[in-house]
Structure formats: C-alpha cells, structure tokens
Amino acid sequence: MRVAVHYLPIVLIVIVWEAVSRFGIVPTRSLPSLTSVVNAWIELVASGEMLANAAASIWRGGAGLAIAILVGASLGIAMAWWRPLRMLVNPMVEALYPLPKSALIPVTALWLGFGDASKILLIFLACMLPVTLGAFNGARGCEHVMVWSARALGAGRLRVLWDVVVPSALPELLNGIRTALALSFILLVSSELIASRNGLGYLIGSLGEAGVYDAMFAAVLTVAFLGFISDRVFQRFSQWVLRWRA
C-alpha cells in the first residue's frame, strides 16, 4: 500500500502520457501511445530480440561492474593501508576523476573492437573510480582504537584488514558502488549506441534509425526499468548489510 502511494506520481505520468497521445495533443511520431509501446514490447519479447539484446547488455554491465568492484575495493583499501601505493595511485585517480568517461568509448572500441570486451573494459575503468574512492575513504575513516581492539584480542596484522578495516569501510564503499552502478548503465547504453552490434543500447539506436518509434520507446523503458530495479535491489542489499547502523 505504501509502495503504491509512493509511486502514484509515476502512475499519473503514465495516465497523462496515454491521454496526450490518444487525444492527439502530441503527434504519435514523437510520442507513441503507451498501448502501442506495450504492444511493441510484447512483440520484441516474443521475437526473442529483447531477451538476446538484454542478455548481452546485462552480461557486459555485470562483468564490468563486478571486476570494478573487486579491483576497486581491494585497491582502495590497500591504498588506505599502504602509503606508497596511495602516493602512486592518488594522482592518477585525481587526473581521471573529472574525465567524462564516455570519451573513452572510441578508445576501448579501438583497442578491443565492437564486441563485449570493449564494453566490459570501459565499464570496468569508469566504475572502478567511485568504488576505489569509496573504499579508500571508508578505510581511512576506520578508527584506530577499533584496530587496536582487534589486535589486543589476538588478531594478526593482516587479519585486522579483513575483520576491522573492511567492515568499517563498508558504508562508504557501498555508496561508491551505488554510484558505479548508475554509471555502468550510462556507459553501457551509450557505448552500445555508438559502437556495438547488439545490446539494449544498440536496439534503441537501430529501432530509432529504422523509425520504429513505439519499439524504440519499449526498449528505452526496458533500460529505465532495469536501472530502477537494480538500484532498488542494491539499496535493499545495502540496508541489509548495514543493518547494524542506527
């Protein structure tokens, strides 16, 4: 019930959308009616096109993000723990941070072609930054008395990293991962629009070029929905992981 109330504004937009196109206020060329979009969506699913392209996209996004999380989290925590690494990596992070990551799309395409690998590399490179920064800041914020506690209770130096530094870093790390998740969708779709022969981004682009606008909208909505769901699920997961917080 509360969920229904929460998303009421979206229901309103959907109603307005349907009304606007049905009464011809906006030409269906620019905004196809919701019913035709839904029909197009069903057709895309039935033909297997939707699933094939979605699978390709999810694989790329998931793989890129997973590697980014693994490498970024390890790197960030190692940087907090070990000064020389921090001095080596920090300037690179600072230099890369303001770069619009979409500028790398042609670069990774040049290196690795139009297939999965270039997308995975792109998403990995871009998503690693917020994850690394989150892990780094979180680990640096770890109170030293907490580390001392663990040491005095018999934990070895390295063990403390896993037992104390990692959990202390979790709140900021999860925040970084959430940013990375959003970033991965942006880069996934834009790279597939520009340099790909399949995937949801490619589907949107090719349907748009072919003038099949209701199907194009169906693909756009699918991406939006996937982005929304993954963020919600991730938020839930974060809340569960951080259930110890007040």
Add this chain to the structure above:
Amino acid sequence: MIEVEGLSHTYRTPDGRAVSALDNISLTVAEREFVALLGPSGCGKSTLLYLLGGFLPIERGVIRFNSTPITGPGPDRGIVFQHFALFPWKTVRGNVLYGLEKMGLPRADREARAREFIEMVGLSAFADSYPSQLSGGMKQRAAIARTLAVDPGTLLMDEPFGALDAQTRTQMQTELLRIWRRSPKAVVFVTHDVQEAVYLAERIIVMSARPGRIKAIVDAKFDREDPQLVRTQAFRDRVDEVWALVHDNTAEAR
C-alpha cells in the same frame, strides 16, 4: 610483571606541533597486582595505557613485560578502552565471541563463555543487539565483557566504569574483584574516582598534569572482603589523602 623505565611520549599533530603527553615515567606492576592510575584530565593516562598495550611506538624509555621489551599489541594484555571501541557491525555476542574465536576455542566453549560473561555484565537480554542500539553504560559493559572473556594475563582498563550509574558501578567493581581473585592478574586501572581507586587497587599512582609525571605512589592494601571497609576510618583517611594529592595536581595545572 610490567616494568616501565624512563618512558616519555610526545604526540605530533598534523600541523607539526609537538604535544608532550608523558614525561619520564617509571613504575613497576607486580605479577598479580592491582594498580590504579589517577590524575587530572589530559595528563596522559590513556596514553600510558596505549603504550603498555603496545599500540603506540615507544620513543623514549622501555616497557618490559615479563622481562622482554614489548614490541606490539597481544592477547596477553587485554584492554578496555575509554570509548569502548566495540565493533559496531557485530552484536554484543559477536563482539564477545571475537576474542574467543581468535583464541581458537571450540565453538561450544566459545558460546558458553560468551553467554557467561554477557550475563555477568547484565546484558543477556541485549546479546543480539548492535552497539548502536545500546546506551553508553551498556556499551561499556559489553566492552568489559569482551575483554574479560579472553581472560588476559594483564588487564588495562581505561575508566571502565566511567559511564555507569552508582549501583551498576558497585556491582561491576565487585565482579571485577571477584574475577581478579579467581584468576589473579596484573591490573592497571585508570579512574577519576578516588574512592574507587582506593577501594579496588593495592597501589595508587597519582599523576600530575600535562606532561604526565608520577606525582606520588600510595599504598592502599585493605581487606576488600570486609563489607564495612568503606566506612572504616583507615579507608576514609586514605581516600582523603589521595584526594588531596589529586586536587593539588589540578591546582598546579591552572
């Protein structure tokens, strides 16, 4: 046995200032001795405990622990921190279990021991609560249980009862003495409460204001089994004496 010789410590702030916290401290704590550390706020009591714990690098002087200089922290020296330092992502039970896991105790023993100590500090009903769900005094008791459960040979306690109400405090004092008798160990106990120091400790080290130096060492051997102890004249005289020493310290700092 703990031997401290000529120990000094200087903190460096990030902007490069040097803060002298301890100056030329020498003391010994015998094998099974209960020592209290008294002194005005900021005189370096916590710092001394951190050095004994092996958490801070020793710059000047030595600390020997059973004749070997200490080089780092270890489970032979348990510590209760002034600000508890519980693991916020673990429940009370999880916190108490942590040290027991590191000891390599079998699971059933760990659980039983954790339960025993959580009960001792009166937190059985909160064993599955996270620290963020506890009051200050409850957190303090959880921290005490966590440290006592591993039964360290030396106990370093930094105002361990500071956040407790008078009644709980008395209870915890009794429990601590009971544990100390049952499993004798060296205890270094920091407190602001003169009466508590005289009641618990066999020897009281009074420190002067920053930089911390040892101002006086007072014997306080009493029969703690005597329920009337705190009302005896000898006890009250000792409290007054120590109080005067501490008070004098505070005046000096102004």
